[in-house]
Amino acid sequence: MDYKLLTPGPLTTTKSVKQAMMVDHCTWDLEYKTITQEIRQKLLSLAGVSETEYTTILMQGSGSFGVESVLSSVIGPNDHVLICVNGAYGRRIVSMSERYKLTHTVYEVAEDEIPQATAISEMLEKDPSITAIAMVHSETTSGILNELEEIAKLAEDKGLLFIVDAMSSFGGIPIDVSALSIDFLISSSNKCIQGVPGFSFILAKRDQLEKRRNYARTVSLDLYDQYETMEKDGKWRFTSPTHTVLAFHQALKELDEEGGIYQRYMRYLTNNRLLRQKMEELGYQPFITKHQGPFITSFLYPKQAAFDFDNFYQHLKQNGFVIYPGKISTVDCFRIGNIGDIYPEDIHRLVKVIENYTEVAYAG
Numbered sequence: 387m388d389y390k391l392l393t394p395g396p397l398t399t400t401k402s403v404k405q406a407m408m409v410d411h412c413t414w415d416l417e418y419k420t421i422t423q424e425i426r427q428k429l430l431s432l433a434g435v436s437e438t439e440y441t442t443i444l445m446q447g448s449g450s451f452g453v454e455s456v457l458s459s460v461i462g463p464n465d466h467v468l469i470c471v472n473g474a475y476g477r478r479i480v481s482m483s484e485r486y487k488l489t490h491t492v493y494e495v496a497e498d499e500i501p502q503a504t505a506i507s508e509m510l511e512k513d514p515s516i517t518a519i520a521m522v523h524s525e526t527t528s529g530i531l532n533e534l535e536e537i538a539k540l541a542e543d544k545g546l547l548f549i550v551d552a553m554s555s556f557g558g559i560p561i562d563v564s565a566l567s568i569d570f571l572i573s574s575s576n577k578c579i580q581g582v583p584g585f586s587f588i589l590a591k592r593d594q595l596e597k598r599r600n601y602a603r604t605v606s607l608d609l610y611d612q613y614e615t616m617e618k619d620g621k622w623r624f625t626s627p628t629h630t631v632l633a634f635h636q637a638l639k640e641l642d643e644e645g646g647i648y649q650r651y652m653r654y655l656t657n658n659r660l661l662r663q664k665m666e667e668l669g670y671q672p673f674i675t676k677h678q679g680p681f682i683t684s685f686l687y688p689k690q691a692a693f694d695f696d697n698f699y700q701h702l703k704q705n706g707f708v709i710y711p712g713k714i715s716t717v718d719c720f721r722i723g724n725i726g727d728i729y730p731e732d733i734h735r736l737v738k739v740i741e742n743y744t745e746v747a748y749a750g
């Protein structure tokens with residue numbers, strides 16, 4: 387059965403991205419290593435950062451492996467990280483910090499609110515031992531888009547390390563990495579770049595990475611070690627996900643063909659606005675009312691007692707769309723992503739399917 391994924395990653399990829407995987411590549415072959423280097427270069431240029439100031443490290447595993455690699459490799463014994471939380475991905479950073487026994491403080495706000503620089507500033511005043519701030523940009527739990535600017539400025543003014551999980555936003559919205567002075571930004575192959583799952587990537591400020599070279603607590607996720615090896619000639623430490631890398635290389639070309647990040651952002655924004663407008667016309671209320679991001683939307687279960695998510699899900703699947711269950715801890719929601727190889731005509735088609743379901747399910 388053929389269907390489109392309206393999930394925030396893995397997401398619907400193009401045929402040509404899938405086609406790029408039909409080659410078995412050798413990992414130490416020069417051609418393959420060159421592809422890795424091209425990807426690393428391209429990610430720097432997408433981020434608008436210079437190669438002297440920043441580098442890119444590719445890391446095997448899903449996005450969480452990239453986040454864990456950063457936390458376990460760059461937070462030193464004398465560091466104290468302030469973690470902003472407004473959803474499950476922020477909480478995952480907390481879990482990792484607990485596991486590695488990193489000195490950390492949690493700043494948590496409700497899932498429909500964004501972390502505030504003023505509150506962080508107060509926490510920093512009270513506790514001068516804080517040396518780092520970690521936060522999620524697009525909190526995929528709800529679809530809310532956290533604001534980076536003011537928090538970034540605080541981090542820079544106070545000389546704090548700034549770590550951003552931009553998993554579901556990088557490539558889908560302009561992020562001025564250098565102006566925000568982000569030290570470590572993490573994203574992955576299967577989100578807004580529109581590749582397939584298999585690795586994460588980290589944009590890292592070179593001087594911070596160098597300074598923190600001896601902090602790694604694991605071998606496999608040692609960010610500096612991976613960097614050092616990759617920097618030589620594009621060779622990954624340990625087996626790399628070759629097919630995924632080829633698909634990602636193709637996906638980067640297609641991002642260029644689309645016109646770059648801004649054009650992609652405009653497409654996502656159009657999809658998202660259309661989706662929310664049409665869903666609200668059908669009576670579905672979004673969970674986020676302020677700071678909704680352009681990537682994924684959480685909708686509250688409709689008031690009708692008859693609403694059954696599994697039934698709804700199966701109906702959509704049979705009609706060509708797969709959506710996500712909710713992840714909000716306090717209310718029942720389902721989520722619809724609008725990233726990937728998705729266009730307004732897909733949203734129109736989806737909304738028709740939902741309209742038909744709504745009519746049948748709640749008739750009489």
Ligand SMILES: *Cc1c(COP(=O)(O)O)cnc(C)c1O
Nearest residue numbers: 448449450475524526551553554
């Ligand atoms: C997808 C995602 C991750 C990583 O999740 P994985 O399942 O490990 O790929 C981390 N943070 C955010 C905000 C995400 O959207």
